[in-house]
Amino acid sequence: MNERNFRNFLVRRTKENGSRLLFQKKDGWSWKQITWPDLVTEVESIACFLLNSDFSTGSRIVVLSPNTLACLFFELAVFALGGICLPARNMKEAREILVNSSGNCFFLCASAAEARELVETSALGEKIEKVFLSANEKIPVEGKTVSYSNVVKFGFLGRKKLKDEISAIGSSVKEDSPAVIFDAGATAAESKTFSHGDILDLLRLSEEELGEISVEDQTFSYLPGCGSFSKFANLLNLQTSARGAIAEGTEDFFLDVPEIMPVMLFLPGAEIENVVNSLQGENGSGGNLRSDLGGRIRLLLTDALPPERTRDLLLAQNISVVKLSSLSVVP
Structure with a gap:
């Protein structure tokens, strides 16, 4: 397990943190507690x-999806x-990525309507292997589009059988293997590729920028974009072991x-300015931002x-x- 990759990183961090709480997710009126082992189980189920597939x-x-907890696990x-x-920042960019792709792609999006729009477009639908929500x-359950709950449910059922295979594949991924390509629909010169090692280095540098962080510190994020900050900031909880929660959308953030x-x-x-202005108006007390x-x-x-x-004001x-700065390299 010498390769610097995300699978080995996650295994090591889980061993270090045991059954500590890692994320919280709103579930109706209560909060679901997600521990480090829970994270590993869900990630392995999706991988299965x-x-x-x-x-x-x-x-x-x-990936045309808000940066939710489900998106992070996926x-x-x-x-x-x-x-x-x-x-992809929007549907137009997602289409460009598919058009310019030399081979077929899988697709992760937030709604069945977006999935249908692509799958039912003949030229693009043929290039999509499967769509996950x-x-x-x-x-x-049948068809090319699969909901997140079904991905996790059916993946979990087959997890025990494929666990060793997933482990072998994950542990052998090379440090310089590409993990994320920004602006993938543009030319090779305009796109920006980050390997497993690149992202792990950025997380380490970000932790150094932040200084001392306690495992009891609570983080909360609302990251609707798809630049490097929005895509990588939620991974910082894995680096720092701080407890986290992720807003599903604007309304959820304020609630x-x-x-x-x-x-x-x-x-x-x-x-930031939108949030501050909103808290000074209908979504806040009108003055006490900290509260x-x-x-x-x-x-x-x-x-x-x-x-x-x-x-x-803040x-x-x-x-x-x-x-x-370490995460703010791609707008």
Whole structure:
């Protein structure tokens, strides 16, 4: 297990952390607790389903999905099999990636409507091996599109049989194997490839930028973009062992942040001013930003600093805005 790759990284971090809490996920009116072993089980279940869907080392998957917990787990499963994620900012970019791809691709998206739009387009549908949803929409089990819940359920059923194969594949992925390609629909000169080693190095550098972090520290993220900050920031919980929660969308962010009470908040620069303005209006108390953000926040981490006026408002309530430069390499 000498290769620096995500499978070996995840195994090592799980051994170090045991059964500690890693993520929390809203489940109705309560919160589901996800431990390190829970994460491994879910990632292996997804990887098992992918293997049974003819996904193999080097396979590519276009990702047109918000950066939710389900999306994170799915991407970790792709990495564990030596696959490559191709983030898309919108449907237009997803189409360009498919058109310019030299071979067939898998697809991860947030809704069945998006899946149908692509699958039913003859020229593009032929290039899609299978579509996976990062949400739990009810759709027929048969066909080219599979819901997240069915991926996990059927993958879990076959996990015991394929566990050793998944482990062997994952542990042998090379450090310089590509894991994520940004702007994959553009020319080779314009696209940006990150290997397993590249991303693990960025996570280590980010941890150094952050300084000392306790395993009891709570993080919360709302990352709607698909640049390097939005794609990699949620992986930082695996590096730092801090407990995390991830907003599913804008509405969930405002509903959940007072309950989560984060110490660190991850937001893209483009969203910070929107959040502050909203908390000063209909979604907040109108003045006490710290209280509206859970009362414990000390760091707001981003890829681009907001206007000085917004930074001053936050700093006045002891909330420091820090640009995490190591992760902010692809807009």
